[in-house]
Amino acid sequence: MNQFIKVLFVLYCFVGISGCEGFLDEKPSKSLVVPDTLEDIQALLDGDALMNIDAFTLFLQSDDFELEAPGVAQLIDWQRNAVFWKGEIDSPTGVTAEYFNIYRKIFVAHFAIEELEKFSTGKSQIKDDLMGQALFYRAYGYFTLAQLFMPDYSKGKDMDVGILPLRSVSQLDVAVPLAAVSQIYSEIVKNLEQALTLLPDKAKYQTRPSKVATHGLLSRVNLAMGDYDKALVNALAALNIQSELMDYNSIDPVNTYPIPFLNEEIVFNGIQSAYSFSFSTNLLVNSEIYQSYDSMDLRKVLYFTINRDGLPNFTGSYNGNFELFSGIAVDELILTAAECLVRAGEVQKGMEYLNRLLETRWVTGSFVPFETSSSQEALEIILFERRKSLLFRSTRWLDLRRLSNEPSFHKPMAREAGGFSGKLDLSQTAYALKIPARELDFEGAGQ
């Protein structure tokens, strides 16, 4: 009996120590979290290395640039395929970063939306802001995908073919339908319109979506859809909030990349994913465009650097760096407004917008405002100045596609260099990149 008591006593001592509740609840790594607070969600949406990066392929398929044999030799296979419009940008490992990164961004947006929906406690300004940001990113992601992997809206809107996986939840193992062009665009518009009701006019940081950025993005989407009335409404709504322009005369041209970083014109900061080719001296500016700048036009001074071979390279990124800008800025909004005003018949007002912008782009006192009463001529002027202002910004692809529907502004493209050649006539084909082959390996493509 004595022994039994001893045993019990020892057992008591032993077991007594183990009653530490919560001992196993400590998180294993300081920097690792299960994101569930509003701060966590903001930090995820602030991850600009993912959220504010856009596809380089938008630019690669455009006619903003030229290249010669050494430039072609420098291209990675998939970039070469994009440059010569081969219709696919696959890589041997099956990883198409340009496609994946956008869907990763959409995952974060879905995740944020789902987490925010768990906060049941009434309305909160912070929660609304975050919800608006997430919706913006979701729409932004799908819009880039639509530009790359779907035919132009006007050619594709009546096609009833599923093309892009349209995800609506973060969960991985759900079957996802392939959405048609019209479906994707209506989803984009819906998200952006909802975001408008949630976001503050301006964000604390230019890397965060805001109401002005959402109007700006929506005006781009409207342009892509050929809805110039709405594009005008949104561009003006954005300009109503932010319309400050830099005076290019105050920018010091000595620096290689002279445009100030996060300057006041930027409505939403976005960067094209950078590859060695994106800042290569082999990446040459479209010579036709380059030749067209007036010598008093400061864009010529600030945007370009003549390399040692005497050829122009683009160094006028709004990112103030070698990284190419793809965000939304006031100059783009003004140009959109000008174009849409003219299309709406308000030629004079449209020209006023254009001249207001160009005034700040020329050497002080030297700019002679454009004047015309012909809406066709006005459009020609505005569209050409749009090219000259938004060069290397990734918006050219969007313009090429939408303008291919207007014979007077359409131009077939062709390229030949380094033993490779390619042609693209957007008016003839409903051109779009193929969904990566790897995606098609999954049954039903969208799983």
Add this chain to the structure above:
Amino acid sequence: MKIFYTLLLYLGLAITPLIAQTSYTVSGVVTSEQDNTTLPGVSVLIKGSTTGTVTDETGRYKLSITTESATLVFSYLGFTTKEVSLNSSRSEIDVSLAPLDMELSQVEVLATGYQEIPRERANGSFVGIDKELVNRRVSTGILERLEDVTPGLIFNREGDEFEAISIRGRSTIYANAQPLIVVDNFPYDGPIENINPNDVESMTVLKDAAAASIWGARAGNGVIVITTKRAKAGQSFRVSFNANTTVAEKPDLFYNPKMEVSSLVDLHRELFERGNFNSNINSNNKPRVAPAVEVLLKARNGEISQSEADQLLEGFKSRDFRNDLDRYFYQPSVNQQYALNLSGSGNVHQYNFALGYDANSSEVVGNSNNRITLTQNNQWKLLENRLELGAGIYWVQSNNNTTTDLAQGWIYDRMTDEEGNPLAISRSYSDRYINSIEAERADLLNWRYVPLDEIGLLDNRSRTNDLRLNANIGYQLFPGFKAEVRYQYWNNQVETRNHSPQETFFVRDLINQFSEFDQAGLLTRRIPLGGILDHSTGRGDSHSLRAMLSYEKLTKTGNRINAIGGYEIKSLTSYQDAMRYFGYDDQLGLSSAVDPTTRFRRLYNNALATIPANQSHRGNTDRFISYFANASYQIDTRFNFSASTRKDQSNLFGVNANQRGVPLWSIGGGYTISEEKWYRFDALPYLRLRMTYGYNGNFDNRVSAFTTARYSISPSSTIPNLPIAAIMSPPNPNLGWEKIRNINLGLDFGSKNGKISGTFEFYQKNGEDLIGDIEVPASTGFFNFRGNFANTSTVGYDLNLNALIIDKGVKWRTDFFWSFVKEKVTRYDFTLPPANFFNTSGINPYVGRPLFGVYGYPWAGLNPENGNPMGFLDGIPSEDHRGILTSITPETLHYAGPGRPVHFGSLRNTVSWKGFEFSANISFRLGYYYRRSSVSYNNILTGTFEHADYERRWREMGDEMVTSVPSMPSVPNSFRDAFYLNSEVLIEKGDHIRLQDIRLAYSFQESGLAGGIFRNLSLYSYVNNLGILWKATKDELDPDFRTTLPKRSIAFGVNWNF
């Protein structure tokens, strides 16, 4: 619930069979004649009967005698059998047994980290590495000493650095693949380099369920138990001293087959002429270009004539940077090791004290590391041995000093001119840029990189202090029943001070990069003059506590019950902080602050950049609670049954609470056939059959049931100092632990006089619910998804034979093992796309094939027209590489065979004569394949110094008959490269036999020359990494070491025992 669980466990184990007997009793202690240590487990039999007993763990026996006069037979493996006649007047009989042979005198006791089990009672699969084998090799580290002496254990020489060792194959895919390392009863948290091999008494490798399930969820990859030296009871005061020096050759920089330097110069010229370097030449970043390109550019610009350029280029062809590296930067490395050990024991106290010092010079001049180890261990036995106390301190300090970084340059750069004066070479920027900026801005710091001037400049020191404190208390509550508490505190502190003085290129470069000139040409330095100090500190603390009850009972009929049970709790926290100081003056201890958030314009490219601040913090916490129990029941000396169970819980990230714990268990049985009365096979007087079955576990702490994200913050991000989070893993709510089912069948045998002994074990390991990746559409935002998607099955055997072939004046001993391991994936919920079969990890799960398989694209030769590599597209030879790669399926890929040895083993012969002892270890690895490297044209086209196969490339029609190296394409083609580099034609057989090492020693015995000064003195020499004796492939490289060859080394040492 916990209480109930534990209680039930203890009570269940405490059942004592009661057997009554009427007679007189004899008792006593059995000790070893050699050192008076008590011998547990000695069989005590009444002659001519089956009645008998076995001594308990303190060497005591107690036996009831019913006959008036009897003779007791004391027998014990490795000792001479002794017979003692009884008469009723003697009831206390102490016996001492003489060892059979000095060499075989050690009773093999296997440590599991929880208890020590004599080999004869172990049902599981253990490999014991005794002191002699531990000390056979000469090395700074301890784990190397297991290599080629441990059946079933292999060192993986290529691939995953976190899987240096595999025990019986790999039973996991992505989870932790390292065996658990236990040092003195607790899992070791520190770096294994901190264990001084001289402090190690023995090692035990636990391979199967019974052996390892006591370690539960961490035992899936096997367990290596390291036991440090202890004084033995009754041992007199001893001093031993061991010293050795190892010299290893310089690395062979020409080992990797590379193209000719002259070919590279020609290539650079060709690419230059094609304009491929234009982008770099013109780049705003002013990158360095190859010297040949600079020369050709000068010629193009008319600064030098074409013939001058040609002449310079010819000159480049005879240079080789590797020769300069070999001459100025490399040296033979020298490792010195000294170890002093003092031990002894008194009536109640045993102690051991050891001091070790290792000093190693690196293969790079000016770099070295050293290690000091100090250990002290005390054991007390009080209250008539009922109370045991122990305390140990293990302190290690290791220092790593780096003064020199290896020089970097083009292969035809040179470090000196003809007179041997140091030369500058281009490091980051083009010569043109450096020349012009130097001429323009005299007030910049010297921006040249002179490799020879960099030697010895750095002052990088890292110091690790590692402290382990052990305490244990055990109390025998009543005979056989013991309570024990063990506690370990571990603390590891690492401080790294990397000081780069201003003279180093790194600092001069950074300061110049952030130098600005205003309109007036005035210089502003954004980084102050002075050195750069990168300082980081790290600290780890762990507390481990184990409470254990053990019960041991020898019944009067000679049956034995052993049981242990208890629980363990552990908390490990660690953190790391890093900081960079600029303008550091080591003399005065001053530094200045910089502005890390403002974007400055870098001088060389005028691009905005922030000063790299290198500020970081990390912290981790691991927590475990485990419950364990283990019991064995032995029926006389013939049958032994054992069972164990363990449950582990941890704070693994985001694992649903109810899935945190995993119960694992094992059962086992042993049958000593030779103890049967009917056993008459004299040639094999010892024969034992054993079997175990059960589950081990494993976990992957990188997966989680929830979506996880990692925070970061940086002054250089777009919005400085804005906290940013990035998604790390997608949610997986159904995640479970990995389980490994183990079956082990073993046969132990020993011949007459112990001349031949051995073990044969057959096993099957089935990994169940292993964590695997399935690919998911990229539209999910992920490429793959990790979950319990796989099963594997491993079957194999380990044969271990030890033979004393000649046992006369000359002794010849042979130790041999042969391990066979065949792995197979038996379930994988997804068929991976073919591109995954060529990943660098070598892991490519495919049902029916090993985890590590070597695959290749089927090869259709080179196209005779253009030298393009051809594969098959729809069964027809084709050079549409994109088509081939996208249309191929895992079924149509060529499967060569396993990527890891299926057979491996070693043969160790030891010949001794008088004081001399010679031993040599030959190891072999068979039945596997590897993919050799070849030339990548994507690299060639950027002007990279590539593989030697470039010289054997197809150049003209007909070459396809003699070579399989494709022609050079004009533009990079990733698909063509990927096809060739992963094609079947590059697969080689890995089978080989190597002479691993040779050891020669001479021992003086006490009776020898200088009587009294020592008990034993031995001189030894050890030669390691001798080389390959035979290999199956014609490929010139060592199949197991395809990037660098292990360096041959020779060691001399002395071991002195007082």
